[in-house]
Amino acid sequence: MLSPINLVSLVKKRQFFIMLFLLQYEWNRNEKFFFQAAIAYAMSIHLKQEFSVSDVLVCNETPRVSFWFVVTSPANPLLLIDKANVEMAVRKSRNRINSALLLSDTTMEFVGAMPTLAAPVIPATPPWLIVFGVVIGLTAAGIVFLLVSTVVQKKRKKNQKADEEDDDEEERVKTVENGSRSDGVYNASFSDDEPNTQM
Amino acid sequence: MGESKDSVAEERPKWDNKVQYLLTCIGFAVGIGNVWRFPYLCQIYGGGAFLIPYLIALVFEGLPLLYLELAIGQRLRKSSIGVWTSISPMLGGVGIASMVVSFLVAMFYNTIIAWVLWYFFNSFQNPLPWSQCPLNESKTAYNTECEKSTPVNYFWYRETLNITPDIESSGSLQWWMVLCLATAWSVIYICFIKGMESFGKAVYVTATFPYLVLTIFLIRGLTLPGATDGLVYLFTPDWEILKNPQVWLDAATQIFFSLSVAFGGLISFSSYNAERNDCERDALVVGITNSATSLYASIPIFSILGFKATTAFNNCRQENILTLTNHFDISDQNITLENYDKWFNYLNLTHPGDMSTLPLKVCDLQNFLDQSASGTGLAFIIFTEAVLEMPGSQAWAILFFVMLFSLGLSSMFGNIEGVITPLRELKLVPKWVPHEVLSGIVCLLSFLIGLIFTLGSGNYWVEVFNGYVGSVPLLIVAFFEIIGVIYVHGMKKFSEDIYFMTGRKPNIYWKACWMVISPTMLLVVLIAYVAIQATKYPTYPAWNPDYELFPETEMKPYPDWVFGIIVLLIVMPVISIPLVGLYNLICCGIKKSSVKASPNPYNNEAFEIETEEQKKQRV
Numbered sequence: 001m002l003s004p005i006n007l008v009s010l011v012k013k014r015q016f017f018i019m020l021f022l023l024q025y026e027w028n029r030n031e032k033f034f035f036q037a038a039i040a041y042a043m044s045i046h047l048k049q050e051f052s053v054s055d056v057l058v059c060n061e062t063p064r065v066s067f068w069f070v071v072t073s074p075a076n077p078l079l080l081i082d083k084a085n086v087e088m089a090v091r092k093s094r095n096r097i098n099s100a101l102l103l104s105d106t107t108m109e110f111v112g113a114m115p116t117l118a119a120p121v122i123p124a125t126p127p128w129l130i131v132f133g134v135v136i137g138l139t140a141a142g143i144v145f146l147l148v149s150t151v152v153q154k155k156r157k158k159n160q161k162a163d164e165e166d167d168d169e170e171e172r173v174k175t176v177e178n179g180s181r182s183d184g185v186y187n188a189s190f191s192d193d194e195p196n197t198q199m
Numbered sequence: 200m201g202e203s204k205d206s207v208a209e210e211r212p213k214w215d216n217k218v219q220y221l222l223t224c225i226g227f228a229v230g231i232g233n234v235w236r237f238p239y240l241c242q243i244y245g246g247g248a249f250l251i252p253y254l255i256a257l258v259f260e261g262l263p264l265l266y267l268e269l270a271i272g273q274r275l276r277k278s279s280i281g282v283w284t285s286i287s288p289m290l291g292g293v294g295i296a297s298m299v300v301s302f303l304v305a306m307f308y309n310t311i312i313a314w315v316l317w318y319f320f321n322s323f324q325n326p327l328p329w330s331q332c333p334l335n336e337s338k339t340a341y342n343t344e345c346e347k348s349t350p351v352n353y354f355w356y357r358e359t360l361n362i363t364p365d366i367e368s369s370g371s372l373q374w375w376m377v378l379c380l381a382t383a384w385s386v387i388y389i390c391f392i393k394g395m396e397s398f399g400k401a402v403y404v405t406a407t408f409p410y411l412v413l414t415i416f417l418i419r420g421l422t423l424p425g426a427t428d429g430l431v432y433l434f435t436p437d438w439e440i441l442k443n444p445q446v447w448l449d450a451a452t453q454i455f456f457s458l459s460v461a462f463g464g465l466i467s468f469s470s471y472n473a474e475r476n477d478c479e480r481d482a483l484v485v486g487i488t489n490s491a492t493s494l495y496a497s498i499p500i501f502s503i504l505g506f507k508a509t510t511a512f513n514n515c516r517q518e519n520i521l522t523l524t525n526h527f528d529i530s531d532q533n534i535t536l537e538n539y540d541k542w543f544n545y546l547n548l549t550h551p552g553d554m555s556t557l558p559l560k561v562c563d564l565q566n567f568l569d570q571s572a573s574g575t576g577l578a579f580i581i582f583t584e585a586v587l588e589m590p591g592s593q594a595w596a597i598l599f600f601v602m603l604f605s606l607g608l609s610s611m612f613g614n615i616e617g618v619i620t621p622l623r624e625l626k627l628v629p630k631w632v633p634h635e636v637l638s639g640i641v642c643l644l645s646f647l648i649g650l651i652f653t654l655g656s657g658n659y660w661v662e663v664f665n666g667y668v669g670s671v672p673l674l675i676v677a678f679f680e681i682i683g684v685i686y687v688h689g690m691k692k693f694s695e696d697i698y699f700m701t702g703r704k705p706n707i708y709w710k711a712c713w714m715v716i717s718p719t720m721l722l723v724v725l726i727a728y729v730a731i732q733a734t735k736y737p738t739y740p741a742w743n744p745d746y747e748l749f750p751e752t753e754m755k756p757y758p759d760w761v762f763g764i765i766v767l768l769i770v771m772p773v774i775s776i777p778l779v780g781l782y783n784l785i786c787c788g789i790k791k792s793s794v795k796a797s798p799n800p801y802n803n804e805a806f807e808i809e810t811e812e813q814k815k816q817r818v
Contacts, residue, residue: 021521023531063530128320132378135320139385146392150635 017111019066024102027065038097046089212395214471219399223468226406226609228459228489238497239573244446245437252450257490260720261454263712266482271684272466273478274696278620279463286688292779293679297463299772300672301617306645307664310652312607313379319600322593329354330587348750351584356742363655364743365755370655377653384646391615391638398612405609412602413496420502429505432568451724461677464613467620477701507585508567515562522557667765672772674725685713
């Protein structure tokens with residue numbers, strides 16, 4: 001049979017000291033109930049047993065808002081769950097407990113528990129590569145478009161020039177070969193003089 | 200004569216309109232330095248008092264030099280090499296020096312733009328990557344290097360630069376930096392692909408967008424808590440500081456480098472103007488806008504820095520409150536930021552023993568405000584940290600980095616212009632090479648050489664280039680520019696040129712500045728600058744995680760071979776000035792006869808006499 005002193009030390013070994021800070025609400029019985037429910041939820045997930053709110057015992061509350069709590073087994077109310085299991089449960093569901101109480105890792109401290117390091121989410125492709133891909137894609141497309149349009153314009157100019165040169169040559173050729181009245185402006189004064197020169 | 204003049208004018212590109220020209224010049228002058236160098240100088244040199252040496256330097260050194268460059272470029276209608284060769288073949292080296300400096304500066308400046316792009320790419324995530332430390336390999340704790348310094352420092356030194364402990368260990372190419380540098384050069388290429396046709400359009404956006412963002416930041420910054428503390432800190436004048444000669448030196452150098460004179464880019468830009476254009480007004484507009492932008496930018500910067508200091512101060516006190524609350528079991532939220540001081544004094548009186556054992560931090564707002572930085576430290580460490588505290592961090596980070604990108608891009612246009620157009624005039628490049636290919640080659644070459652800056656030691660090399668290439672050679676080139684125009688070309692001829700372009704001769708202020716004040720100031724600044732650099736052996740701050748005082752940077756001296764490279768970087772651009780002079784002396788005989796023999800196509804003596812007579816007739 002366990003002596004009272006042993007019982008106390010046993011309980012103390014399994015107790016968790018918790019400190020809350022910068023609460024956005026007043027700490028009262030309802031909030032305490034919410035906390036107990038959150039811990040019961042964490043324990044249920046971790047040990048895969050059904051814990052209820054009455055299995056989480058809170059004691060020694062101070063207005064600092066700090067208290068001790070222990071968790072009893074649902075099957076046997078006299079059996080206390082050991083610290084390691086409680087710690088694991090809390091670590092697993094720390095995120096949910098934090099958001100339930102509107103607190104964070106810095107404002108709710110489980111004294112003696114290893115701090116859970118919120119591992120930063122590493123997505124499959126680094127997001128910066130995606131943005132880089134978009135920017136370089138647009139730039140490359142722009143460069144290709146401008147280069148191609150310049151080449152096309154130059155080709156067009158060459159063709160135009162070739163056409164113009166051909167036209168010039170044809171015109172010159174025409175005036176040399178034909179020299180007919182239809183290409184020039186008829187000078188009427190010459191024809192007026194004709195009757196007068198018949199002397 | 201008239202016909203051939205027309206054909207020459209057709210070949211030379213022209214600005215679409217005056218606004219485009221002014222925006223390009225303003226964009227070239229207004230760069231990243233206006234945002235991250237001027238506010239810092241204001242801060243360390245006694246706030247409002249710094250404006251006095253700054254404005255004096257602007258009036259007596261900056262504006263005359265600017266007017267000189269714009270006028271000579273517009274009159275002689277050639278880029279830097281052509282202009283100096285026209286004035287005298289002996290001065291051709293000045294143009295070559297400008298070109299080399301532009302090229303070297305373009306390389307390291309684009310690396311800074313690559314860093315800005317990297318931060319821009321990384322701003323599209325939630326949470327921002329510089330807000331938290333990554334875990335170490337065993338996932339049991341945070342990365343030690345990050346823990347000892349801050350997440351922001353870690354992101355800059357480790358994840359961006361992956362910096363080596365000193366300049367001698369080069370490390371390897373950082374592939375992500377190579378990608379960012381490639382992106383930066385690709386954007387430059389696409390803006391320069393058709394020369395003035397393309398960058399002339401781009402400049403409408405790149406030159407105006409920063410003002411929009413600065414205004415947005417101004418409004419946001421002024422509404423942040425603690426903004427007034429930052430502004431008061433910035434503008435409180437400390438008149439004693441004016442007795443320190445270093446202040447005057449820094450003001451003169453700041454104005455000089457801020458206006459981007461001596462790069463050759465401004466000469467090129469003004470050579471595309473119409474012949475009769477009021478370049479005096481242009482110079483005043485560009486110069487005053489540049490300084491006004493610096494002032495305008497310092498207001499949002501310092502509002503945000505004030506906000507950052509206040510937040511850090513509050514966080515510091517909040518930590519102390521937590522320690523006190525835990526220790527003394529005080530009810531939650533009994534101690535607040537408002538009554539912290541009262542509680543602190545009360546607890547000191549009642550429990551002095553306990554209080555001395557507690558690890559309480561000393562929280563001093565002035566300390567936080569004193570944390571100043573310029574350059575990359577301001578943009579990538581201090582500002583990114585401030586942005587984390589602002590609601591909607593991603594949007595502010597994106598806006599900020601796009602603004603920096605825009606500022607840098609418009610300055611790069613001037614740099615690249617100062618490289619490409621002189622290359623054409625040197626006739627090194629055959630005429631059949633189209634502009635697209637030439638700018639592509641220049642961009643590719645700069646990218647390949649610029650890969651040096653993507654090594655692990657890249658940041659140290661950027662500092663070397665920034666400190667030595669972008670300083671002494673420019674001062675020397677500017678000095679020769681002003682001597683060349685005023686004394687070799689002649690003040691009389693130059694006055695006639697200006698009369699031809701603007702319709703009025705330069706007044707006594709300009710003449711006095713050009714002939715006496717500006718050259719003297721330049722010479723004094725140059726000598727003082729070299730003297731100060733020469734007195735102490737150059738050192739650089741190294742980020743060494745194994746340093747005992749880490750996270751402070753370790754001041755290391757440059758090794759000898761780096762020192763040799765520094766000397767080479769300073770000498771290489773300016774060596775062309777005496778070399779070309781000597782070459783012309785040797786191959787063309789005696790200096791004076793050769794100068795008078797070669798007729799200056801733009802200055803016919805007869806025309807000069809005519810205009811004088813016409814003027815007398817008019818009077």
